[in-house]
Amino acid sequence: MSEAELDALRRLASEERGDFPEPTDISRGLVSDGQIAACYSIRTVAGWDSEGRASEYTAFAIMPLEDAGRIDLVDLLSHPFFALPSHEPPTTIEYLGPQSATPPTDAAGRLLCRHKIDNFDPRAAGALLAAYGKNSTKWAVRICDGGMATVECGEWRKPSEGAK
Numbered sequence: 001m002s003e004a005e006l007d008a009l010r011r012l013a014s015e016e017r018g019d020f021p022e023p024t025d026i027s028r029g030l031v032s033d034g035q036i037a038a039c040y041s042i043r044t045v046a047g048w049d050s051e052g053r054a055s056e057y058t059a060f061a062i063m064p065l066e067d068a069g070r071i072d073l074v075d076l077l078s079h080p081f082f083a084l085p086s087h088e089p090p091t092t093i094e095y096l097g098p099q100s101a102t103p104p105t106d107a108a109g110r111l112l113c114r115h116k117i118d119n120f121d122p123r124a125a126g127a128l129l130a131a132y133g134k135n136s137t138k139w140a141v142r143i144c145d146g147g148m149a150t151v152e153c154g155e156w157r158k159p160s161e162g163a164k
Contacts, residue, residue: 001036001062009033010058012140013040023054028077029149030068030125032139037068037129041082048085057085061093069130072098073122073141100126108132111153122149 012031021027027042039061048055059082063071075097076082081090103124110117111132125141128151133139138154 009038014042016142028143030073030141032065032129032133034134034137035065036062037065038062039076045085065133066130068126069100071095071126072100073125100124103128112156115153117151120149120151
């Protein structure tokens, strides 16, 4: 994955944070460009940069889109990798948790028509992206206060365009 591709995923993950997030805000979720899936956690860490200033810290776990159904997003985000910022993070983490839950049967139709679902169970996000992620080049699952999530996607590809 190139630095530009990684930066594009970071921008997508941080879209809802705004320019001046509260120091205690932690954004968590799953984003995709239609090819890969990236589970993330973003937070502000006090004294983080070389000058001792607070800085935004993003932790990503990246996987092929088709493997997203193997993970329960909530369970994966409970891994210490997402909670403990490190200047030298591991290059891999081991996930031994449960697979993704099954998304609602009407989820694909709602995303195709409205490009958004509110009150979505984030435990089903992996299976949703594994099944439909190639249909769009922009996906964002954001876990909200209260534990539910919103799912947003871009325009779906026309059948003649095929999944790339």
